Each structure stands twice: as structure tokens, then as C-alpha cells.
Amino acid sequence: MHTLTVALGERSYPIYIGPGLLDSGLLKQHVRASQVLVVTNETVAPLYLQRVVDSLSGLRVDTLVLPDGEQHKTLDTLERIFDTLMAKRHSRTTTLIALGGGVVGDMVGFAAACYQRGVEFLQVPTTLLAQVDSSVGGKTAVNHPRGKNMIGAFHQPRAVLIDTDVLSTLPERELSAGLAEVIKYGLIRDREFFRWLQSNITALMARDPRALSKAILESCRNKADVVAEDETEQGNRALLNLGHTFGHAIETATGYRLWLHGEAVGAGMMMAAQMSEMLGWMPAEQLAPIRALLEQARLPLTPPGSMTAADFRSLMALDKKVLDGQLRLVLLQGIGAAVVTDQFDVQVLERLLEQSCQH
Amino acid sequence: MHTLTVALGERSYPIYIGPGLLDSGLLKQHVRASQVLVVTNETVAPLYLQRVVDSLSGLRVDTLVLPDGEQHKTLDTLERIFDTLMAKRHSRTTTLIALGGGVVGDMVGFAAACYQRGVEFLQVPTTLLAQVDSSVGGKTAVNHPRGKNMIGAFHQPRAVLIDTDVLSTLPERELSAGLAEVIKYGLIRDREFFRWLQSNITALMARDPRALSKAILESCRNKADVVAEDETEQGNRALLNLGHTFGHAIETATGYRLWLHGEAVGAGMMMAAQMSEMLGWMPAEQLAPIRALLEQARLPLTPPGSMTAADFRSLMALDKKVLDGQLRLVLLQGIGAAVVTDQFDVQVLERLLEQSCQH
Structure with missing residues (x-):
């Protein structure tokens, strides 16, 4: 134990x-x-x-x-x-x-x-x-x-x-949904853990007990560190929300019924990674390994076909990370390094939404 | 101001x-x-x-x-x-x-x-x-x-x-209901304020602005002191609940409809004072001035005729001041001195309930 x-x-x-x-x-x-x-x-x-x-x-x-x-x-x-x-x-x-x-x-x-x-x-x-x-x-x-x-x-x-x-x-889909949050810790603050996940994703999907145990331990360690520093999300705790603003919009649009939370976060993280790359904040070559890992975890990489860019716009305006009218997003500067910011080119967000909703 | x-x-x-x-x-x-x-x-x-x-x-x-x-x-x-x-x-x-x-x-x-x-x-x-x-x-x-x-x-x-x-x-009844909580501060921790209330109850009932202003100021001062010492009611803040355990039972029994909160607290404080006297904790001669002040404030002194001792027993068992099965009450050791305790003779509580519900 x-x-x-x-x-x-x-x-x-x-x-x-x-x-x-x-x-x-x-x-x-x-x-x-x-x-x-x-x-x-x-x-x-x-x-x-x-x-x-x-x-x-x-x-x-x-x-x-x-x-x-x-x-x-x-x-x-x-x-x-x-x-x-x-x-x-x-x-x-x-x-x-x-x-x-x-x-x-x-x-x-x-x-x-x-x-x-x-x-x-x-x-x-x-x-x-x-x-x-x-x-x-x-x-x-x-x-x-x-x-x-x-x-x-x-x-x-x-x-x-x-x-x-x-x-x-645990049902298969729930395993994948959980892995979305596991992968999140690697993406936002633990590049070494991300590499370990790349090497062990097959074992994790096969429910190898030692691999699962290690993934849970490292995830909880990361989470505990972030929470201890910022219990009520005045600052860096918001990094834990990578993919969640897009993900919450997906969940709300689908009535919390069709998608599991982790699945929505998976697609949301892919969107955040793409936007980070489009902004020029994350090196282009890091997009492929993120996509590959999410794919191996059998997570969706795009929002549901029924959603339009307008749906996202409307639903994201209600997100808790909106402060006094300003949308804040968690974005990547690379694998293992995330930022919370409202200082991004809104045109890029628009392009991301249009492109993500073209199925 | x-x-x-x-x-x-x-x-x-x-x-x-x-x-x-x-x-x-x-x-x-x-x-x-x-x-x-x-x-x-x-x-x-x-x-x-x-x-x-x-x-x-x-x-x-x-x-x-x-x-x-x-x-x-x-x-x-x-x-x-x-x-x-x-x-x-x-x-x-x-x-x-x-x-x-x-x-x-x-x-x-x-x-x-x-x-x-x-x-x-x-x-x-x-x-x-x-x-x-x-x-x-x-x-x-x-x-x-x-x-x-x-x-x-x-x-x-x-x-x-x-x-x-x-x-x-403010309607008449609401004025009286408010005075119940004002009188409470005198009873639980401020004997001097209680004396001032005895002298000024007529002015208060006539809505004399200076008297009302003074009563509000002294009440808020007492409340602010108690809250600053014990924000989340781990200890002495519970003294502010004088009359409230009996009062909440009255409000719940009457569906929060017939009695104003302050009216229920008025009758509840009278019950707490009587029980304190019956326990021998409060000098008998202090009961009359309490009754007189509540009467002058036109507050009810007994619970509604429809309530039985059994109603009180059942409703009080759900009170927030019940800790692990033990009922705690705010009682008086005299005007200006209250205690929160579960160390009282339950027989006396029984007698009080029987006597209060004999209309």
C-alpha cells in the first residue's frame, strides 16, 4: 500500500x-x-x-x-x-x-x-x-x-x-475516460510521466495491476502537489482544467448523457493542444505524440459531429474560467508545461472551433 | 453613521x-x-x-x-x-x-x-x-x-x-420579532443592555429612531464579538441560539407559515428561561423581568396550542445542536449569562414540555 x-x-x-x-x-x-x-x-x-x-x-x-x-x-x-x-x-x-x-x-x-x-x-x-x-x-x-x-x-x-x-x-470506456485525466498530468506538469505513459500505455489498457498502480500513484502525487499549493483555485490549480473548458461544452451540449467526462476531456485536450500549436506556443512536432497517446487510450480526438462552432462559443461563455467577461483557457507551451491565460488571439480560437466542427 | x-x-x-x-x-x-x-x-x-x-x-x-x-x-x-x-x-x-x-x-x-x-x-x-x-x-x-x-x-x-x-x-409583528433577537443579546451576555432595554422598550415599540439605532448598534456589536471569537460555531457562538431549539421546533411544526422566526424565538427564550429556573440554575426572581420585557415587546410567551410535548421531543431530536445523539440546549445562569450544555436533568425538560403544552 x-x-x-x-x-x-x-x-x-x-x-x-x-x-x-x-x-x-x-x-x-x-x-x-x-x-x-x-x-x-x-x-x-x-x-x-x-x-x-x-x-x-x-x-x-x-x-x-x-x-x-x-x-x-x-x-x-x-x-x-x-x-x-x-x-x-x-x-x-x-x-x-x-x-x-x-x-x-x-x-x-x-x-x-x-x-x-x-x-x-x-x-x-x-x-x-x-x-x-x-x-x-x-x-x-x-x-x-x-x-x-x-x-x-x-x-x-x-x-x-x-x-x-x-x-x-470497470467497463472499457470508463478505463479510457480515466486515462484521459492520467495523461493530463503528464501534459500539464510532468514530462517524465508522459514518457512513462508512452512506454506503458499497452500495459495500462491491458489493466496490468502494477502499471495501473503506478499511474494512479503518480497522478495523485501530481494532484496533491497542485492542490496543496492552491486549494481554492486562485492560481495554478486551474492548470488541472486542461481540456475541460472545451470538454464541459461538449458535455453540456450532449446533455451529460452521451459522453463520459473523461472522453470529453480527451477531445478537449486535443483541441487545446491543437490551439497551442496554432498559436505557435507549442512545437508542431509535439502534436503527434499527444494524438498517438490519446488514440492508444481509445479516446475521441474530436467533438461530437452534432456540435457547431456556435455551440462552443455560447457554452464556453458560461464557463467558470470566464472572469468578468474574459475567457481564460489552459494552453500548452509544450508537453509538461501548461499556462492559464486570457492573452491569446481570439481569431485562432475561432479557427480552431471552425476546424474542429468540420467533420 | x-x-x-x-x-x-x-x-x-x-x-x-x-x-x-x-x-x-x-x-x-x-x-x-x-x-x-x-x-x-x-x-x-x-x-x-x-x-x-x-x-x-x-x-x-x-x-x-x-x-x-x-x-x-x-x-x-x-x-x-x-x-x-x-x-x-x-x-x-x-x-x-x-x-x-x-x-x-x-x-x-x-x-x-x-x-x-x-x-x-x-x-x-x-x-x-x-x-x-x-x-x-x-x-x-x-x-x-x-x-x-x-x-x-x-x-x-x-x-x-x-x-x-x-x-x-416594517409591520408591527416584524418589529416585535426583531426585538426578540435584540433581547436575546441582553439575556445571553450583556446585562447592562438588558437593563437599557427595560428602560427603553416603550420608545422602541414607538419606533423612536434614536432608540432603534442604539438597539441595532449594541446588538451588532454583541454579534460581531461572538462571531469573531468563533466563526463556525465550535464553541461559544452556539450561545446565540438561546430559545432557538424550542423555536425551530415551533417553526417546523407550524410549517414555517404561521409564526415569524422571532416570535418562535420569543416563546423559545421564555421556555429556556423557565427551564433554567426549574433546574435551579437561574434565580427565580429573574423570570418575571424576562417575561415582562418579552410581553412589552408583544411576543408570544408559550408555544402554539396545537403543539404537544411529543411534537417537541420528536422535532428537537433533529436539531443541529444534537451531537451524536445528545441534545444540547442554551440555558441561563442568570440574565446576561448563558451556557450551552447537554448536562441537564432530562426529567426537567420533560416537565417543561408538558407544562408548556398545557394551554
């Missing part, structure tokens, strides 16, 4: 990574009082819920099973969590446990941020994407029909428990 | 108290970017909305008028604020302005806490209750059908602007 720490002063917490952690007793060690609510979804529940509940024996354990899918990451579903907490009379010392992917983690974290103005929660991510990204760092949210993650809070978990065994049941 | 400061490090902010502040230009000074959303309710809008909007000339000003009343302090109404922010494309640098009573302030504050994971907001309280209590201190929330203020956040405003002129249009 590997242990990392997200260093945030009194809000610091451990990330545990290893096989067989789900019912190892580690989870129970991080429950402060006698009452817990385990929230999961209908896909994960039959696979892992009972094992988690069993590992919490001796506590008052309630469970809630939500529908699966990004389209359910709404205020309405959030309300179901509050209803359960109230009906089962959970007090301010309760602990919420998020057992599932990014959707479950984001919603349970936000519910924990708001219930009685803040209770504790633990992350038990069961998708690669949640393990390498959304379960770490305390960003919680639900979607608004007009934009992704628009309603939320910064609320750090007390611990993140990553059982690498659960990846054996 | 008086200016107080709520001392919270980088989250410190001013409270301005005085006549004619609504359109004095002070509000605009606290807007950081070019975009604001003024949220108010249908009672306040015809009286003051235009003046506030006019005072913000030069900015992009959107407005939203909500229905009036505690029964609308829900997630559904909150969603209307998000819908407006999204439809009008407000970015992360927007400022929300809460123009109204406690319901508007609590909801707008919570919307500001969650929109894009946190934007700035200003409080412009138009009821006495909001001016002396809910607009100061950063507690924001909406109600859950099963309990008051159960879903919320700590999110401090950037400034509180209290125009004492607006009290001239």
Missing part, C-alpha cells in the same frame, strides 16, 4: 492506494462518531456495497443507492441525500462515505459540505477517473442544466481510499 | 448603521467587478428595489424578486437564484446583493456560497431581525421540510449595510 498526504494544514488528509483496501478496516478508522451514511449508485451497489457495509460493523450504518450517470448529478438528486440524512436523523457528527465514481463523489462531497453547514466525508472511488482526479482535492458540485459543476463548494474529505482491485470490474 | 467591523482576518468586513444609507453610494463601493444581481422579495421590491438599483448605475445590474415568507426558504427557491445567474451569464466575479429580511439574506448568502463554488455578496437587511442578527456572521441556509436551516454554509458577506430608515415601513 502507498500513502500520500494532501498537505492543507488542519485540513490535511491521507490518500491510501493499494489492492484489497475496500474492507481492510482502514475506512472505519476514519469515522469520528457512531453514525455513517454510505452513498453509492445502482451499478456499484451490487458489486461492492455489502463489503463496505460489513467493514463498518459496530457503527450505525445507513445506505443510499442513487441512479448511475452524469445526468443525475443535479440538485434534485442532492435533495435525496438530504432527505435520507434527515429521515435517518443524522447529526452534525455523522460521516458520509462516497462509494462510486466522480458523480457520486462530487455529489456526496457537496452534500457533506452543506448538511448542517458541513459534516465529514470519505472518498472511496471506484472508477479510474475518480481515483486519479475527482476524489482528491475537495472540489464538490452538482451540474446546472446550463453548465457543469456550476453549483458546489470546496470541501475536503477526511481520507481517500483507493482500492486498485475494483478496476477489474 | 456608525461603523463596526466583524474581525475575521482576511474575511473581515464592515457593518454600516445609519439613516439614508440605501442609496448613499456605499453599496457600490463594495462591488468588486462590473456585474451584480440584486435579490429581494415581492414585499420589499415596490418599496426599495428601484432606489438600490439606481445607486448602482454604471454596473450591469440584474434583479430577481422572490415570493415573501419563510415557507419559500427552500432548495427550490434557491434554484431560481441559480437559474437567473446562469441565464444572465454571471461569472465568478459577480456580486450578489440581498435586499430583504432574514429569508432573503440566508438564501442569497447560500446561493453566493455555492454559485461557481463561491462568489461575493452584500447584505442590505430591511427587517429589524435581519439587521440585528441574520445579516451578520455568515450563517447561510435553506430549510428542509424536516428541519430549519439544515442545508447551508458559512459564507461571510463583504459588507452589511443597515439603513435604519427602512424600519418605518
Whole structure:
């Protein structure tokens, strides 16, 4: 087992990574009082819920099973969590446990941020994407029909428990979607990791446990470093959003239904890389290896055929990275070096959108 | 004009108290970017909305008028604020302005806490209750059908602007409801202020501007001191909840419709005082002056006739002050001295409930 720490002063917490952690007793060690609510979804529940509940024996354990899918990451579903907490009379010392992917983690974290103005929660991510990204760092949210993650809070978990065994049941598409965020760390700040990924992408796609474990560890290490420096995204944390402005537009345009978050980020990163090259900021020869790696991870490289440049324009104007009317994008100066900026030639963005939407 | 400061490090902010502040230009000074959303309710809008909007000339000003009343302090109404922010494309640098009573302030504050994971907001309280209590201190929330203020956040405003002129249009009942929270400060920590209130209650009920101004100033001073010491209610801030556990039960039992919050707190404070006397903690002779002051403020002294002791038991078990199954109450050791404790004889609570519900 590997242990990392997200260093945030009194809000610091451990990330545990290893096989067989789900019912190892580690989870129970991080429950402060006698009452817990385990929230999961209908896909994960039959696979892992009972094992988690069993590992919490001796506590008052309630469970809630939500529908699966990004389209359910709404205020309405959030309300179901509050209803359960109230009906089962959970007090301010309760602990919420998020057992599932990014959707479950984001919603349970936000519910924990708001219930009685803040209770504790633990992350038990069961998708690669949640393990390498959304379960770490305390960003919680639900979607608004007009934009992704628009309603939320910064609320750090007390611990993140990553059982690498659960990846054996992960659908192919979810594996690829998770690898999009893994590749992101290489692109934005870790050229050595990018090279390692180029050498090990076949092993990762074949779910080699050692390769997956290393990819998760390096991703979490990168994420923890960035979050420790900038918890509430006043500065460099925004680099983690490479591909996300384009990606969120894709997800919103497709109703959070057709594309997985990681797939949208994959296409979004390709768009960001192309725009960086068109601006002359990234050497042209670096575009091919990025495309090759995303392709090997079986990620989409272009937005859905139904989207127009006008769709992007309209949806990106609502992105959280718009400050006082000014669109900011994460762009590359090369593999391993990203910047957040609103100082780019808008004509180039226009050309990118037109070209990306010509299928 | 008086200016107080709520001392919270980088989250410190001013409270301005005085006549004619609504359109004095002070509000605009606290807007950081070019975009604001003024949220108010249908009672306040015809009286003051235009003046506030006019005072913000030069900015992009959107407005939203909500229905009036505690029964609308829900997630559904909150969603209307998000819908407006999204439809009008407000970015992360927007400022929300809460123009109204406690319901508007609590909801707008919570919307500001969650929109894009946190934007700035200003409080412009138009009821006495909001001016002396809910607009100061950063507690924001909406109600859950099963309990008051159960879903919320700590999110401090950037400034509180209290125009004492607006009290001239306040309905009688609202004046009394506000005085409940004013009297609370005397009871929990300021015996001298309690004495001043005894001497000036007639002037206050007659809306003497100087008396009201002094009552607001002393209330805000007390509140600011308590909040500066304990922002997120880990300890003494809970003293501000004198009468609120009983009061919240009354509000929930009556569907947030029949009783104003301050009225419920008035009856709740009387119950807390009686219980304190029954426990032998507060000298018996202090009960009469408390009753007299609440009576002169035309506040109810007993819960509604429809409520039973069983109703109280059930509703109080869900109170936020329940920690791991243990009910905590704010009780008095005398006028000007309150304690938060779960160390009381439960039999006495039972007797109090039985006796309070025998109408």
C-alpha cells in the first residue's frame, strides 16, 4: 500500500492506494462518531456495497443507492441525500462515505459540505477517473442544466481510499475516460510521466495491476502537489482544467448523457493542444505524440459531429474560467508545461472551433 | 453613521448603521467587478428595489424578486437564484446583493456560497431581525421540510449595510420579532443592555429612531464579538441560539407559515428561561423581568396550542445542536449569562414540555 498526504494544514488528509483496501478496516478508522451514511449508485451497489457495509460493523450504518450517470448529478438528486440524512436523523457528527465514481463523489462531497453547514466525508472511488482526479482535492458540485459543476463548494474529505482491485470490474470506456485525466498530468506538469505513459500505455489498457498502480500513484502525487499549493483555485490549480473548458461544452451540449467526462476531456485536450500549436506556443512536432497517446487510450480526438462552432462559443461563455467577461483557457507551451491565460488571439480560437466542427 | 467591523482576518468586513444609507453610494463601493444581481422579495421590491438599483448605475445590474415568507426558504427557491445567474451569464466575479429580511439574506448568502463554488455578496437587511442578527456572521441556509436551516454554509458577506430608515415601513409583528433577537443579546451576555432595554422598550415599540439605532448598534456589536471569537460555531457562538431549539421546533411544526422566526424565538427564550429556573440554575426572581420585557415587546410567551410535548421531543431530536445523539440546549445562569450544555436533568425538560403544552 502507498500513502500520500494532501498537505492543507488542519485540513490535511491521507490518500491510501493499494489492492484489497475496500474492507481492510482502514475506512472505519476514519469515522469520528457512531453514525455513517454510505452513498453509492445502482451499478456499484451490487458489486461492492455489502463489503463496505460489513467493514463498518459496530457503527450505525445507513445506505443510499442513487441512479448511475452524469445526468443525475443535479440538485434534485442532492435533495435525496438530504432527505435520507434527515429521515435517518443524522447529526452534525455523522460521516458520509462516497462509494462510486466522480458523480457520486462530487455529489456526496457537496452534500457533506452543506448538511448542517458541513459534516465529514470519505472518498472511496471506484472508477479510474475518480481515483486519479475527482476524489482528491475537495472540489464538490452538482451540474446546472446550463453548465457543469456550476453549483458546489470546496470541501475536503477526511481520507481517500483507493482500492486498485475494483478496476477489474470497470467497463472499457470508463478505463479510457480515466486515462484521459492520467495523461493530463503528464501534459500539464510532468514530462517524465508522459514518457512513462508512452512506454506503458499497452500495459495500462491491458489493466496490468502494477502499471495501473503506478499511474494512479503518480497522478495523485501530481494532484496533491497542485492542490496543496492552491486549494481554492486562485492560481495554478486551474492548470488541472486542461481540456475541460472545451470538454464541459461538449458535455453540456450532449446533455451529460452521451459522453463520459473523461472522453470529453480527451477531445478537449486535443483541441487545446491543437490551439497551442496554432498559436505557435507549442512545437508542431509535439502534436503527434499527444494524438498517438490519446488514440492508444481509445479516446475521441474530436467533438461530437452534432456540435457547431456556435455551440462552443455560447457554452464556453458560461464557463467558470470566464472572469468578468474574459475567457481564460489552459494552453500548452509544450508537453509538461501548461499556462492559464486570457492573452491569446481570439481569431485562432475561432479557427480552431471552425476546424474542429468540420467533420 | 456608525461603523463596526466583524474581525475575521482576511474575511473581515464592515457593518454600516445609519439613516439614508440605501442609496448613499456605499453599496457600490463594495462591488468588486462590473456585474451584480440584486435579490429581494415581492414585499420589499415596490418599496426599495428601484432606489438600490439606481445607486448602482454604471454596473450591469440584474434583479430577481422572490415570493415573501419563510415557507419559500427552500432548495427550490434557491434554484431560481441559480437559474437567473446562469441565464444572465454571471461569472465568478459577480456580486450578489440581498435586499430583504432574514429569508432573503440566508438564501442569497447560500446561493453566493455555492454559485461557481463561491462568489461575493452584500447584505442590505430591511427587517429589524435581519439587521440585528441574520445579516451578520455568515450563517447561510435553506430549510428542509424536516428541519430549519439544515442545508447551508458559512459564507461571510463583504459588507452589511443597515439603513435604519427602512424600519418605518416594517409591520408591527416584524418589529416585535426583531426585538426578540435584540433581547436575546441582553439575556445571553450583556446585562447592562438588558437593563437599557427595560428602560427603553416603550420608545422602541414607538419606533423612536434614536432608540432603534442604539438597539441595532449594541446588538451588532454583541454579534460581531461572538462571531469573531468563533466563526463556525465550535464553541461559544452556539450561545446565540438561546430559545432557538424550542423555536425551530415551533417553526417546523407550524410549517414555517404561521409564526415569524422571532416570535418562535420569543416563546423559545421564555421556555429556556423557565427551564433554567426549574433546574435551579437561574434565580427565580429573574423570570418575571424576562417575561415582562418579552410581553412589552408583544411576543408570544408559550408555544402554539396545537403543539404537544411529543411534537417537541420528536422535532428537537433533529436539531443541529444534537451531537451524536445528545441534545444540547442554551440555558441561563442568570440574565446576561448563558451556557450551552447537554448536562441537564432530562426529567426537567420533560416537565417543561408538558407544562408548556398545557394551554
